[in-house]
Structures are given as C-alpha cells and as structure tokens.
C-alpha cells in the first residue's frame with residue numbers, strides 16, 4: 544500500500560511570483576502542438592558556436608587526469624591571474640588574483656549566493672525594476688524583501704537614487720545594478736557609478752554590479768566597470784559572465800571580483816554549497832580570455848548587424864526605437880489595449896513569433912516586451928515579415 548505523504552516546499556518558494564518564462568514555455572508547447580513553426584525571440588540564449596580555441600582547450604584539458612578531481616574552491620590560480628590581467632587591460636583596474644576574485648558556476652549562481660550570503664530574514668535589498676529575475680529572486684529565496692526602484696526611459700533606465708525613501712536606504716543591505724541592462728539595453732555612465740558608490744558608502748550598503756553584458760557592445764561603446772570609481776572596492780563586488788561574450792552559456796562559468804571581505808563571504812557560502820567550476824571549463828575560460836579579440840568582435844559584429852536591421856524593421860512597423868549600444872535585447876512598448884502578456888500571446892498566435900512579456904522582469908514593466916536578437920539573420924528577417932503580414936504594429 545502506498546503511504547500518502549504531504550511534504551510541502553518551503554513557504555519562501557511557494558510565495559515566489561510565477562516564473563513567466565515557465566508560462567512562456569507552456570504557450571510555446573501549445574503552439575508547437577498545433578504545428579506552428581515558431582521563431583523564438585523570447586530567450587536570451589546566444590545562438591552561435593563557442594569559438595574553436597575554447598573548445599580545443601577544453602578537449603586538451605579533459606585529457607589531463609589532474610582535472611578529473613574536485614576543483615579548487617576559488618578557481619585555479621592561473622585563471623584568476625588571467626582574469627586579473629584581462630581586467631587590467633580592459634578597464635585599467637587592479638584586482639588581486641589572490642583574494643579579490645571568485646570563479647563561479649555562471650554569474651547567476653554567484654548572484655543568488657551573494658544574496659544568500661548577506662541577507663537575513665526581513666532584510667531589504669534594492670533592485671531596479673525591470674530586472675534580470677535572479678536579482679530579486681535570490682533575495683526572496685534568502686527570505687529577504689526587495690525594494691524595487693522603477694527604471695524609466697526618460698531617465699535612460701537609470702535608477703533615481705533620490706526617489707528611494709530614507710528608511711529604505713537606512714535599512715538596505717545590497718544594492719543590485721546591471722548595466723548594460725537586461726532587458727532595457729540601458730547603459731550606465733561612470734558618473735552614475737560614482738554617485739552610486741557615494742550613496743552605498745553613505746548608507747553602508749553592499750554595491751553589487753552585474754556586468755554580464757560588458758562585451759556585447761556596439762559602435763565602439765565601452766561600458767564602465769564600477770571599479771573605475773576610486774574607492775569602489777570599499778563597498779563593491781562586480782559579476783562577469785563568459786556566457787554571452789564567448790557564446791559559452793551552456794558551459795556555466797563566470798566570476799566575481801572586488802572587495803576581499805565580500806569575496807570571502809561569497810566563497811564561504813560556496814564552500815558550504817558547491818565545489819566550484821569544473822577544472823576543464825576553467826581551462827577553456829582561460830583560453831577564451833587569451834584569444835585574439837577578433838573572436839569576440841565577430842560575435843558582437845553579428846549582434847550589431849542584427850540590431851541595425853531589426854530596429855529599422857520594427858520602426859517601420861510604428862515603434863520608435865533608438866539605436867542600442869549594448870546587449871542582444873530590444874525593449875519595446877506594448878500598444879494600447881493590451882498588457883504585456885496578452886500582447887505577446889496575441890503576437891504568438893498570429894505569427895508564431897515569441898517575445899517575452901515585460902512582466903517577466905518586474906511589476907513596473909507590464910507595458911513593455913523584450914525582443915532577443917538571438918536567431919540567425921534569415922529567421923529575424925522572417926520574423927519581421929510575419930509581423931508585417933499579420934499587421935502587428937505599434938499604434
């Protein structure tokens with residue numbers, strides 16, 4: 544006889560808002576079942592192959608028996624040295640490979656564990672909205688609360704620090720920011736980072752900068768690192784990812800750099816929860832950092848070309864998009880008469896083109912939707928064609 548048990552998940556999991564991406568998957572399933580040939584512009588998964596030197600380094604590393612055991616918790620010193628040199632070359636910043644770098648199983652893992660490392664039940668973390676989901680969900684899973692600062696187009700999608708109530712600033716533990724930004728494609732100036740560093744120092748807040756899109760930039764634009772601000776190391780940590788820069792989303796590797804006490808606390812959580820990044824993947828990542836820049840230029844060149852014809856095509860359908868300077872995302876307004884979900888569902892049913900509803904990125908984003916330019920050019924052209932034929936326009 545089967546024993547009936549009732550084991551409920553933790554309340555903090557049950558109380559999380561629905562993960563809209565899971566709902567989106569259900570819609571896609573329904574359309575596929577009807578035989579619709581979908582063009583998925585909903586995902587943020589790079590569509591290109593990992594560059595050959597990275598794959599070759601991984602194959603070689605896999606044959607080395609030394610890499611078959613548990614990896615070093617912090618990451619191999621060779622990789623940490625490589626990261627430090629790469630950061631110096633890119634941003635002119637000095638990061639000590641010994642105690643100011645932590646390798647990660649992707650930036651997402653590190654961001655979630657950072658929230659866990661510093662958030663007690665009832666603590667408040669500040670997150671600009673719209674946001675990459677883990678920036679808020681990490682805090683909720685750690686039983687903390689999130690104060691969302693609304694990002695608005697009129698402020699170039701930068702948070703208005705003066706709008707944050709004094710009692711929130713006094714209580715906040717972590718201020719998460721992500722520039723270049725997913726989903727808005729907004730970018731931060733060094734001036735903004737200076738203000739934010741001062742703000743976090745004034746209120747004793749840990750500043751967490753997510754720089755996952757630092758290399759996906761167009762027209763020569765170079766995003767700042769928070770560590771280009773003097774004294775930022777007193778309060779800040781910054782997250783980097785190999786996923787987008789080198790088409791390595793499936794390899795799961797990223798890193799965090801910054802204040803050594805913050806890095807040590809993150810390390811502390813990780814030693815309790817995981818074993819770090821597979822050594823083979825670390826060797827591959829080091830090869831990626833050492834590749835000639837022509838490889839990443841090819842990747843960003845593809846996105847830049849797509850950005851150009853997609854913005855032109857969407858503007859011909861009535862939108863009024865400005866040229867983005869970074870990321871593989873376009874952030875568009877939903878036409879009147881729809882919210883973001885009903886709009887994306889409508890487009891999907893009429894055209895088979897998948898967009899992500901803005902509500903997936905926060906409560907303030909229900910009048911926007913995100914278009915990811917992560918399909919080959921011909922698919923993107925076909926998507927524009929389908930939209931036009933179905934009279935999908937911004938009116």
Ligand SMILES: Cc1ncc(COP(=O)(O)O)c(C=O)c1O
Pocket residue numbers: 587648649650651652675721724725753755783784785786792796797
């Ligand atoms: C803003 C942002 N940060 C972090 C990540 C995750 O990076 P990783 O693949 O290194 O975990 C993503 C992935 O889409 C992202 O959009």
